[in-house]
Every structure is written in C-alpha cells, then in structure tokens.
Amino acid sequence: GENVEQHPSTLSVQEGDSAVIKCTYSDSASNYFPWYKQELGKGPQLIIDIRSNVGEKKDQRIAVTLNKTAKHFSLHITETQPEDSAVYFCAASIQGTSYDKVIFGPGTSLSVIP
Amino acid sequence: SAVISQKPSRDICQRGTSLTIQCQVDSQVTMMFWYRQQPGQSLTLIATANQGSEATYESGFVIDKFPISRPNLTFSTLTVSNMSPEDSSIYLCSGSTYTEAFFGQGTRLTVV
Numbered sequence: 189g190e191n192v193e194q195h196p197s198t199l200s201v202q203e204g205d206s207a208v209i210k211c212t213y214s215d216s217a218s219n220y221f222p223w224y225k226q227e228l229g230k231g232p233q234l235i236i237d238i239r240s241n242v243g244e245k246k247d248q249r250i251a252v253t254l255n256k257t258a259k260h261f262s263l264h265i266t267e268t269q270p271e272d273s274a275v276y277f278c279a280a281s282i283q284g285t286s287y288d289k290v291i292f293g294p295g296t297s298l299s300v301i302p
Numbered sequence: 303s304a305v306i307s308q309k310p311s312r313d314i315c316q317r318g319t320s321l322t323i324q325c326q327v328d329s330q331v332t333m334m335f336w337y338r339q340q341p342g343q344s345l346t347l348i349a350t351a352n353q354g355s356e357a358t359y360e361s362g363f364v365i366d367k368f369p370i371s372r373p374n375l376t377f378s379t380l381t382v383s384n385m386s387p388e389d390s391s392i393y394l395c396s397g398s399t400y401t402e403a404f405f406g407q408g409t410r411l412t413v414v
Contacts, residue, residue: 222403231306231394231405232345277344283400288333290396290403292345 190215192280194293202301207265209296211278214259220283221254221261222290226275235276236263239283268300304329306406308395314412320383323409325395327376333398334372336380339408340391348393351378385413 191214201207213221219240224232238245238252238261245252249268254261265272278293305328315321325334334351349370350358357370372378382389392408 224405231407234402234404237402279403281403283398288398288400288403289335289347289350290398291347294344 190218190280190282190291192278192291192293194278194296196296197294198297198299200299200301201268203268203270205268207263207268207272207298207300209263209276209278209298211261211263211280211293212259213261213280215280215282216256216259217282218280220281220288221252222279222281223252223263224277224279224292226277226295228274232277265298268298270300270302273298273300304331304397304399304404306395306397306404308406308409310409311407312410312412314414315385317386317413319385320381321385321411322379322381323393323395325378325380325406327397330375331397331399334378335396335398336368336370336378337394337396337405338391339394345394348380351380382411385411387413389413 194211222237223235225235226232236247236250236252238254249266251264276296279290281288281290307326309324336348337345339345347360348363351370351372353372367383369381390413392410394408395406
C-alpha cells in the first residue's frame with residue numbers, strides 16, 4: 189500500500205521568511221496530493237492540492253510542486269505569518285477510482301516566530 | 303466544499319463500554335472514511351465506510367472492535383467497542399468526492 193514520508197517533523201522560521209516541507213510517496217499510481225493544515229483542537233483543513241498532470245500550483249503565499257518521476261512533492265509558504273503556525277500534513281491518494289482513500293504523512297509542526 | 307458534522311465532539315467513557323460516533327455530510331460524497339489520530343500523531347485510516355454493505359478495514363483494525371455503518375450517501379456511524387484507555391484518541395470522519403477529501407472536526411475520546 190501507499191506510504192508517505194514527510195520532512196522535517198518540526199520547523200521554526202522567523203516571521204516573513206519562507207517555509208518548505210517535503211514529502212515522498214511510494215505508490216506510482218497515486219495521482220492526487222492534498223496538503224492539510226491542522227490547528228489545535230480542530231480537524232484538518234485542506235489548504236492546497238495538486239494532481240499528477242500538473243507540476244506546480246500556487247495560491248497566494250502557498251505553492252506546491254510535484255515531481256512524479258522522483259515521487260516527491262513539496263509545500264512552500266512565503267512571507268510566513270504567526271497565524272501560519274500549525275501542523276501540516278501532506279497526503280497522497282488515487283482519485284477517480286472506487287477506492288480513493290487518502291494516506292497521510294506524519295506531519296510537520298510549523299512555528300512562525302514573530 | 304462540503305461540511306461534515308460529527309457528534310459528539312468529545313466524550314469521557316468508562317472502560318468496557320462502547321461509544322457510537324455519528325457523521326453527517328451536507329452533500330453527497332462518493333466515499334466516506336474513518337480515521338484515528340492519537341495524541342501528537344498523524345491520521346491513520348481505520349476503514350472505508352461503504353454504503354449499504356460492510357466497511358473495508360485497514361490492517362490492524364477489525365469489525366468487532368470498530369463496527370461501521372453507512373445507510374445512505376451522507377451519513378455514517380463508527381462504534382468504538384469494549385473500550386480501553388488505549389482507545390483514547392481523536393476519531394475523524396472524512397468525505398471524498400472525485401475532486402476533494404475533507405474532514406470533520408473530530409470526536410475527542412477519553413477512556414478512563
């Protein structure tokens with residue numbers, strides 16, 4: 189089955205700096221890669237996603253890149269703000285089939301220092 | 303995107319008892335899933351809730367311990383049976399369409 193790894197497990201950045209989180213996946217059939225942000229006491233919230241037919245996607249200060257050959261994908265947050273502090277999870281899924289469960293990476297705890 | 307409501311949001315239960323968690327989605331989804339998130343950990347998939355048939359369980363999870371129902375496209379329940387302190391966790395319901403997977407706020411369960 190699918191296995192998703194994520195690095196680093198913790199990340200501290202100064203406000204205004206950039207943060208990068210990297211993930212790898214094992215199943216070459218995976219074609220959907222969402223990123224979730226989880227704040228304390230809340231469920232995961234989808235912040236951005238990318239599909240296998242796209243190499244990069246950007247939404248304001250957040251961008252994701254995907255290298256299908258290497259089975260790597262990354263989250264980039266620019267101009268970080270204290271409210272970006274949370275746990276971030278990458279995930280992989282095979283969408284568009286009858287069995288599109290989402291498998292999560294172990295998470296990255298991001299702290300943005302004012 | 304759809305909104306998922308879970309009930310209860312939290313509970314404290316005695317060991318040996320069972321708790322049923324309800325999940326309601328406000329629009330039709332193709333798939334529904336149940337996850338467990340232990341303190342400080344990632345989300346682990348328990349099972350896929352199949353409409354009108356038995357759920358599909360992941361390795362390490364069994365129907366006797368986590369019976370699941372999904373009587374229609376927008377509603378599912380997860381029961382945590384014969385609870386022990388090791389079952390203390392957050393249990394999350396997820397709904398999936400062909401374009402997005404989204405989550406409820408979770409049920410925080412403490413077993414004493």
